Amino acid sequence: MYADANLPAGVVRHMREQLHWDVLxxxxxxxxxxxxxxxxxxxxxxxxxxLVTLDRDYLDDRHFPPADGSGVLVMAASDEAGLVSLLTRLDQELFSSAPLPLDGRKLHAHPARLLGRADWQPDHG
Structure with a gap:
């Protein structure tokens, strides 16, 4: 994972210590x-x-074409606890299946989109 500067340090710590992700x-x-x-x-x-971020600019395919990236996870939550909850759910449902499950794709993750959904899929392009 590549965590950009707008992710709270506590969220990155959770990624490293609880989820055991290799995070730059x-x-x-x-x-x-x-x-x-x-x-x-x-x-x-x-x-x-x-790339893991809170920055919605990365969702703009004109500036950040999905095919040119190793995947982008743009998260949105009201607080740090919400971000941690999203990451834990994504770890269970997405990242445990493949090393780069978002390669060439983007996912905009927020609680309303993931809560109660067992059938969600990443955004394509």
Whole structure:
């Protein structure tokens, strides 16, 4: 996973410690903190990591074509606990099945979309 700068540190800690995900957190690297979105998108692809963010700009296929990325997970929740809950659910339903299940695809995850849905699928393009 490639966690961009707008993810709370507590959420990244949950990804690492509870979900046991290998997470590159932008805030751990001073030279990446101020990089543009396009640079993060490109680097995530080069490293074969799914980009995890709160930034809806990554949903714009004109600027961030799905085929040019290793997957994008854009999350939305009212608080950090909501983000942690989303990630836990995604870990169980999506990320346990394949190393890069979003490769070339995007998913906009928020509680209303995932709650009670066993049949959801990632957005395509």
């Amino acid at each position: 957190f932008v805030m751990d690297y001073p030279d990446l903190r101020r990089a543009r979105d396009a640079e993060h998108y490109k680097l995530a692809r080069q490293l074969r990591r799914t």
